[in-house]
Amino acid sequence: MDLALLRTFVTVHRAGSFTRAAALLGLSQPAVTSQIRTLERQIGRPLFLRQARGVTPTTIGDELAHKAAPHLDALVEIAESGLEEDSSLRTLHLAGPPEFTAERVLPALTEPAGEDGQGFALRASFGTADEVLEGLSAGHHDLAISTVRPRGALLSATALCDEEHVLVAAPHWAERIGTGTLRRTGPAALERVPVLEVHESLPFVARYWASVFDSRPVRPGTVIVPDLRAVLACATAGAGLAVLPRYLCADALERGEVVALHHPTVPPLRTYFLAVRTGTLAMPHIARAHEWLERAAADWC
Secondary structure, X not given: OXXXXXXXXXXXXXXXXXXXXXXXXXXXXXXXXXXXXXXXXXXXXXXXXXXXXXXXXXXXXXXXXXXXXXXHXXXXXXXXXXXXXXXXXXXXXXXXXXXXXXXXXXXXXXXXXXXXXXXXXXXXXXXXXXHXXXXXXXXXXXXXXXXXXXXXXXXEEEEEEEEEEEEEEOHHHHHHHOHHHHHHXXXXXXXXXXXXXXXXXXXXXXXXXXHHHOOOOOOOEEEEOOOHHHHHHHHHOOOOEEEEEHHHHHHHHHHOOOEEOOOOOOOOEEEEEEEEEOOHHHOHHHHHHHHHHHHHHOOOO
């Protein structure tokens, strides 16, 4: 069986689309379609179900991808390492959410370097959960940090840690609201406080309201900025309330720059997952980084 056909097949399987696979492979869409049809004729079974938007693998397609993908990744690893002058120094491609990756993940991967180096070069990129998992599936990343557990056999995930979400604001807002008022009236006491968020959909505030108050926030976001560190800066400046991961605002809470407005019995939690393509932990530099992150995460919970 032609390895080029298998490579095209695995790329289509991961991308979920002939068009996206063609772009990743640097081929035309007709060329990709032709290669998949050739492989289907060789196997004697359809590998994909064509749909209006993309393709869905058949049972045979999923089985073939599960068996072939790890071996193809290993062959790529061998080929790439053979082209490097120093094959011991591999490049690790990492992707994850900007704040958690910057504050937690990158320090954990760079601290073990020591005098002899960490054994790999590091390249990091930021994105949403969907973006980093799609990039991991397509082979752009070696490790992905995600708040969504990936599905399917091509990706495997390990739970790293749970982050606690805290409702915070500058001290003068706490004085104006009164903790007793919030306990008596619930979220109604917060309706006049400006809301700080990372997106118009209020993902952090809405999740907190649903989990703690069993309701929805009634006020739209006043300040929307796509970085939780900027949200914290706005909260510290007194711009309004925010729901933030405790790891991110712990120092500000200790210094009294912000205060927790509420202390629920069961605080909202969100789980981070460390995802890889199945089979790639056989590669030493990926396995090393994976181990370091698991070890570091024990202190993050």
